[in-house]
Amino acid sequence: MRVSTLPTIFGEKVVIRVLDIHSVSNHLADLGFEDHQLNAFVSMIEKPHGIVLLTGPTGSGKTSTMYGALTRLNQENVNIITVEDPVEYQLDGINQIQVNPKVNLTFASGLRSILRQDPDIIMVGEIRDEDTANMAVRASITGHLVLSTLHTNDSIGAIDRLINIGVERFLVGTSLNGVVAQRLVRTICKDCVVSKEPAEREKEIFAKYNLKIEQVKRGKGCPTCNQTGYKAELPSMKSLI
Ligand SMILES: [Zn+2]
Numbered sequence: 001m002r003v004s005t006l007p008t009i010f011g012e013k014v015v016i017r018v019l020d021i022h023s024v025s026n027h028l029a030d031l032g033f034e035d036h037q038l039n040a041f042v043s044m045i046e047k048p049h050g051i052v053l054l055t056g057p058t059g060s061g062k063t064s065t066m067y068g069a070l071t072r073l074n075q076e077n078v079n080i081i082t083v084e085d086p087v088e089y090q091l092d093g094i095n096q097i098q099v100n101p102k103v104n105l106t107f108a109s110g111l112r113s114i115l116r117q118d119p120d121i122i123m124v125g126e127i128r129d130e131d132t133a134n135m136a137v138r139a140s141i142t143g144h145l146v147l148s149t150l151h152t153n154d155s156i157g158a159i160d161r162l163i164n165i166g167v168e169r170f171l172v173g174t175s176l177n178g179v180v181a182q183r184l185v186r187t188i189c190k191d192c193v194v195s196k197e198p199a200e201r202e203k204e205i206f207a208k209y210n211l212k213i214e215q216v217k218r219g220k221g222c223p224t225c226n227q228t229g230y231k232a233e234l235p236s237m238k239s240l241i
Pocket residue numbers: 189190191192193219220221222223224225226227228229230
């Protein structure tokens with residue numbers, strides 16, 4: 001669990017993030033990509049060098065996608081090193097470093113050390129300063145594949161962000177393999193799913209794309225989903241092994 005506490009005027013406020021290895025699949029195929037999206041993403045991460053960025057709000061699953069990518073690329077003869085804040089899940093066969101500001105082990109200094117370790121693939125938890133950004137870009141144009149995340153709301157915003165942080169424009173063009181912008185989508189609870197007539201608004205949305213819909217599915221609420229109608233489907237254990 002990742003626990004954060006904050007002293008408020010009425011007492012301590014606690015936020016606990018449960019990092020449950022069983023609720024996470026490290027397989028890209030389980031993450032909800034459409035086929036064409038998965039193909040596009042795989043072609044970005046299977047290039048021998050360049051930088052691949054994942055964007056989206058906090059909690060949109062960027063880390064899961066990154067771990068999925070690393071799991072796919074993980075082979076005995078491939079040297080993969082990560083620098084993360086914090087290391088959320090341990091991955092077999094991958095060298096993971098945890099940021100520790102107390103001893104000045106930051107994304108930037110970690111990345112500098114990693115580059116002396118002759119890596120093939122580098123994962124940097126997040127790019128948020130000029131030093132890290134420039135090192136990541138330099139690494140990606142000198143024969144390394146670099147995966148990282150950026151806090152932007154859409155994919156095109158990543159380009160502006162890199163330039164604003166201080167990366168030279170021409171280097172952005174040379175280094176960037178691609179950018180993914182992602183969101184989590186709620187899935188309907190299997191235990192209370194019902195088919196219903198679509199609402200007028202839903203018909204209009206589909207009509208824009210020349211599609212007619214007869215029925216839509218909704219969760220009507222049950223104890224399984226805490227009456228919300230939505231429940232995340234856990235990946236099968238088989239896919240974790
Ligand atoms: Zn339900």
